[in-house]
Amino acid sequence: EAQVTQNPRYLITVTGKKLTVTCSQNMNHEYMSWYRQDPGLGLRQIYYSMNVEVTDKGDVPEGYKVSRKEKRNFPLILESPSPNQTSLYFCASSSPLQGRTEAFFGQGTRLTVV
Amino acid sequence: AQSVTQLGSHVSVSEGALVLLRCNYSSSVPPYLFWYVQYPNQGLQLLLKYTSAATLVKGINGFEAEFKKSETSFHLTKPSAHMSDAAEYFCAVSALGGFKTIFGAGTRLFVKA
Secondary structure: OOOEEEEOOEEEEOOOOOEEEEEEEOOOOOEEEEEEEEOOOEEEEEEEEEEOOEEEEOOOOOOOEEOOOOOOEOOEEEOOOOHHHOEEEEEEEEEHHHOEEEEEEOOOEEEEEO | OOEEEEEOOEEEEEOOOOEEEEEEEEOOOOOEEEEEEEOOOOOEEEEEEEOOOOOEEEOHHHOEEEEEOOOOEEEEEEOOOOHHHOEEEEEEEEOOOOOOEEEOOOEEEEEEO
16 A cells, blocks of 8 residues: 555654654655644645755754655654644655655654653 | 645535635746645545646545636635535645645635534
């Protein structure tokens, strides 16, 4: 089954404790991205990657890091989480080069930083 | 630069009534346009997309949207609302062939019995 898998689904952590949210897709998509969803603001892009070892900042990259060492994986790293990073996070993938311009989303990770 | 504006953060309709969710976009190049739906505790899933093939686009679950270049609009409609349509709907625009997608703030649809 074609899917984007995020882990964990729910996470509560304390300020300053480094964490990683994993994202994996099995569709051989070249494009992957991370979004955060906050009430009234829709989805805002954090980082994106156009292919292996090619990443770039989205609209709200501060406080986040990413890496793309393999085509299927695109982890999101919070080196020192703060309460303002409490949000719902989504990973998405697509394949514009194959004509698949729509994004396939993971189930989301609800992060709470206390 | 691209942007998306969804008019109305909340829309309430009666079951069986017309659903109309409004979306206006701005883009400096011909855009790709999308509508996504999000059910509680789930990710977003694609309802329909416009990629310049036809101005009237039909999607899943009886939804359709019409691309109007002169009005820079891509409104979502469904002739008859069903209780299962209650969800949040997002309009999105991409002007780089899908590589950079901007989402609207979302419209939550309530369906009354």
